[in-house]
Each structure stands twice: as structure tokens, then as C-alpha cells.
Amino acid sequence: MKPNIRRFAGWLATACLIIGLTSCGGSSVRLPRLADNATIVAFGDSLTFGTGASPDKSYPARLSSLIGREIVNHGVPGEISRDGLSRLPGVLDEIKPALLILCHGGNDFLRKLDTRETEANIRAMVKIARDRNIGVLLLATPKPGLMLSSPEFYDKIGSELSVPVEGAVLAKVLGDNGLKADLVHPNANGYSRIAEAIAATLERNGAL
16 A cells, blocks of 8 residues: 555544544543442433423433433423522532533523523533532533524533533434424433433443
């Protein structure tokens, strides 16, 4: 093989690896392995609460059955990130989980609040958990619009604070009318898809 061809082949292999990793919908950052009796807190707004489906079909309930760990659902419908930031320390101090799954920002976007404040609030929530030696998985919430996409600050926070980000599944689910109960909430099948994506991200990042 000629040198130029060898170099191209090496570049192509590297590019394919990068594409493969980034197309999975979650970043690759190692999480502490979860013990069989570990407790997880799912924290957020109505997407965590499970609005649009029965309680046993919410993503935390579905995820719990998938991974065999207790997951405490601390989703509050309508909550904005500022209120979540005030609420989180008490929840973590009470439950002392091994992992926090954080899904916040959607109501900020719906109310057209300052994105810079939303970013600061979510970053602060991640830091609160990290300061307590609690692992964090961040779910990126898309902004409303014709083409759903999540703000870049989720990946920025993940990179800065070394926490994995599941950046694709919420946009995919909320962009599919067959997976929604209404304009902004998944149905049972949608929550199941979210749970499956989170389980895959946890496994990929070493938690399972």
C-alpha cells in the first residue's frame, strides 16, 4: 500500500471511530460503577415525573426495571431550573444517592427565560452533586421549534465538569408524534425509549 493510501486509510478509520462514538447519543465519560443496592435520583420537571403516562410507565420506573436499581423519581411538573437549583440540595442530602440523573431546562425554554441563566443553574446543580461525590448523568432537553435540537451548553457543561451527557434521545422522542402524549410530553412508548437510551449510556460509561 502506498504511503498516501495508508495515511488516508488511517484517517478514515479514525473518522469512522469518532462518528461511531458521537452518534451514540451520549458522551463517553467514566462513571463510578453502581452497586446492586445503589439508589439513583431522577431529578427534573414533568419529563422526569412522567406526565403523559401512568406512574409505572415514567422513564425512571422503566429504567429501574431495566437496570435493577432503585430509582427515586423527583420530577416536579412545571419546575424551572432556578427552582430546581433551590430544591436539589435537600433531595440529595435526604436520599444520598450514588447517581443523579438530571433533566432540566425544558420549562425555561417554553417560558423563553434567559438561556444564560438556565445554563448557570444546570451547571450549579451538577456541581452540587459532584461536591457530594455523587455521579451525574445529564440529559439534554431540546428547545421548542420546527427542528428540535438541544442547546450547546449541555455538552459544554459535560465537557467542563467531566459528566456524561445523553444528548439525543429527548429530541428524537419529542420529534416523533407516535411517541408523544401531547405537544411537549412523551407517551409510555416514548418514556420507554428514553429509559433504554439512558441504560445504554450508563453501560457505555461504566456505571453498569
